[in-house]
Amino acid sequence: MSDVLDTIRTVRVDQIGSLVNPPxxxxxxxxxxxxxxxxxxxxxVQDEAIIDTIRKQESMGLPVVTDGEMRRRNFxxxxxxSVSGFDVPKALSYQQALSGITEQVLARAEQNFAAAGPAILTRRPVVEKLKLVRNIPLEEYRFADRHTKQPVKATILSPDRIVQRFAYEDSRKVYADREAFLADVVAISRQMIQDLVDAGCRYIQIDAPGYTAYVDDVSLERMKARGEDPQANMDMSIKAxxxxxxxxxxVVFGIHLCRGNARTRDPRTGKVAPQFHREGAYDAIAEKLFNSLNHDRWLLEYDSERAGGFEPLKHMPKGHIAVLGIVTTxxxxxEPEDFLKRRIDEAxxxxxxxxxAISPQCGFGGFGHPTISQxxxxxxxxxxxxxxxxVWN
Incomplete structure (x- = not known):
């Protein structure tokens, strides 16, 4: 077992999450x-698409494969x-939740978080305490694992993102405060992880895009406007x-910190072009996060100037791996081979x-945004x- 974990812990090329859905x-x-x-x-149809994408990853020699998150509309x-308790409409509309997003290239792209959409994608209150009703990451893992001999990575959501998208001010009849809500989130997440471990999963990625809120001026002002202390919020999330x-x-745990994967089309060329959800370099939070969170691998966004430089990596403790997201989705x-090697040398x-290690900066797939081709x-x-x-032979 230790050999397997050591191999996964030092994997040099990683795939972050979603892959482009076939037509x-x-x-x-x-x-x-x-x-x-x-x-x-x-x-x-999902089964066929997942089997095909696993075969392609195997043929490329990727050391760890994923199901491409092809059973999800959103990560x-x-x-x-997986849970019950959120106040969500019976007919979940992803399009409504994502409506109104600007199509401007290199612009901040945010949907209406107050829309009546799916939980977490939009900021929803609860009507009863959360309960685990199905373990979606487990279902995804079991299917993928049956169709490959390679290690399969599972992805679950960080408590930080979940609590940021919890309308606690409208939920006090159920949860007295965010700490009480987080206690249930932690318990449910631990059960999801335990089920994955029991099924044989040895690499779990925690998707934590919420941490970049603590370097983003717009997000910080929103917290303060609700009467929240951003530093206390971050401390609470680290603990969770x-x-x-x-x-x-x-288990090898990786944590993925990005600034959003929004994309649009350049009206001049018709090509996929970048947008963003948050901006700000890791500098202000790197020392605290790298030395407080206990994850083995850090999957970081480094595909644009918005991400800042590599200097924050000096705070990475020994024995941990920084996965450089230097290829853009x-x-x-x-990206030319020489360019990627120079980026590694800079880091x-x-x-x-x-x-x-190296990876794309985020997943290639995703609904509500255009994608590059398969x-x-x-x-x-x-x-x-x-x-x-x-580079690593």
Missing amino acids: ALLEAFRAFEAGSLSEDELSR QDNFGH DNAIIDGFDD KSSDI ARFIPGDQL DEQWRKLEQLKKVADA
């Missing part, structure tokens, strides 16, 4: 939402759809994130090379694998 699956989702396709029929569904992974010694341009000025996605991953093999 047949996109059409199946549309038909399902329109009521012309049954849930069983949708599931069959946050893995918690929001550590609590959900505490004691699971037979927001452009079809393939190695602040942290030993044996504590580094072919472009695979070419980017092939380039990452080629560079990782060359």
Whole structure:
């Protein structure tokens, strides 16, 4: 077991999460939402898409594979759809929740968080205490694991993101405060992780895009406007994130910190172009986060100037891996091999090379935003694998 964990802990090329849905699956989702396709029929299309994407990852020699999150409309569904208790409309509308987002290139893109949409995707109150009604990450893992001999990575949502998207001010009849709510989130998340461990999963990624709120002026002002102390919020989230992974010694945990994966199309070229959800470098939070959170691998966004430089990596403790997200999912341009090697060399000025790995900055998929093509996605991953093999032999 220790050899397996050591291998996973030092994987040099990583895939963050979602992969581009094939056209047949996109059409199946549309038909399902329109009521012309049954849930069983949708599931069959998802099965085929997942098996195909696993085969492609295997053929590329990726050391850890994922199911591409092809059963999810949004990465946050893995918690929001696993629990009961949130006040959500019976007919969940992803399009309504994502309506009104600007299409401007390189612009801040945010949906209406007060919309009557899915839990976590929008900021919802609760009507009763949260209960785990199904373990979606477990279901995803079990299917993927049956169709590969490679280690399969599962992804679950950070308590930090969950509590940020909890309308506590309208939920006090159920939870007296956010700490009481978080206690249930931690308990549920630990059960989800325990189920994954029992099923054989040895690599779990915690999606924690909420931590970049603590370097983003707009997000900080929103917290203050609600009467919250951002520093106290971050401390509360660190405690919760550590609590959900505490004691699971037979698992490698990675934590993914990004600034949002919004994309649009450049009206001049028709190509996929970047947007963002938050901005701000890691500098202000790196020392505290790197030395307070107990995760093995840090999956970080480094595909634009908005992410800042590599200097914060000097705070990374020994024995931990910084996974540099230096390939972008927001452009079809393939990053040259020499460029990627230079980026690794730049990072190695602040942290030993044996504590580094590389990845895309976020997932390639996602609903509500345009994506690059599957072919472009695979070419980017092939380039990452080629560079990782060359740098780390």
